[in-house]
Amino acid sequence: MCDGTDYLPKAGPRGPIAALQRAADLASLAGAWIAGLCIVALTLLVLIDTLMAFVSRMIPAFPSGTGVGWEYSAYLMGAAFLLGSGMTLRAGLQLRVELLLAAGKGRFARLIECMSALLGCIVTVPLTVWLAQFAHRTWTYGEVSQDSFTPLWIPQVVLAVGAGILAFQMVARLFTALIGHPVNNPALGAASAIE
Template sequence: MALTLLVLADIFLAFFSRYLHFIPSGTGIGWEYSAYLMGAAFLLGAGMTLRAGLQLRVELVMSSSHRIVVRVLEVVSAILGSAVSVTMAVWLFNFTLRTYGYGEVSQESYTPLWVPQAVLTLGASVLAFQMVARLVSALAGHPLENPTLGAASAIE
């Protein structure tokens, strides 16, 4: 919601500043905060999307293959996903700690940069946890998805 309001505020300011010259052409922090909010929205929702089974997949391969082949593909994809997401979470955690240690702030809003970076780190950590949980479930032969957790169906 904050992302939508921020983008709308920048759009309205840009429009009205053309006709009323005393109105600024933007918020000044619109691009900066929009980028962090978009990253946070994506990463914070990715873990639940994965668990609900609403992520994009190659269903043609999965539905036409034998059960054993599907399980092997699930394990391999979970290994790759775990490696990438854990690496990203660790990297973002170190990046956030370094930014905090240096005391870096935004040039536009003077916001301490570790604050939005911590939200990104949290989202990446949730995704990494879910990928590792998926790997463990795939190796154990348990169901990998829980469609009741989704807010919509996979078709939507």
């Protein structure tokens, strides 16, 4: 039975920073699984809308779509993007400027990793707070979407959680880089990085 810990390193660095990194990896792994489910749901929704449009050309009385396809596709795409971003970062599959990391034959790689992780923290932590506040405000006002009357706080909370996972991974990455441990774990990736 796979409980998600099979993908995490069994032996390696110890201490509070390593524990923080493992916790960030677990949160990122959970987010990545949910992101995968969002992609599956998005694909099914697009296929259903496409099939309905095809059938409606032959049977004019048949509805041409679900009516919420575009709206829910946007929710699912945003959720997949943010929920999967923490694992993408940890696996080293994000877009990076490798030329800078190789500058000086790698002598400045750790410094550049620390600086980029710090910049990532500066962006992602406030983004998480802002998205959480935005979702709370929407919940307080009881706002719903115009097409499906979906309470808008639901997709907004999902985005805030995804941003929180990415921020958590960024903070763990910063501390991991500062103590000199490897910041990427390619074993966590579902694919190889594009060279």
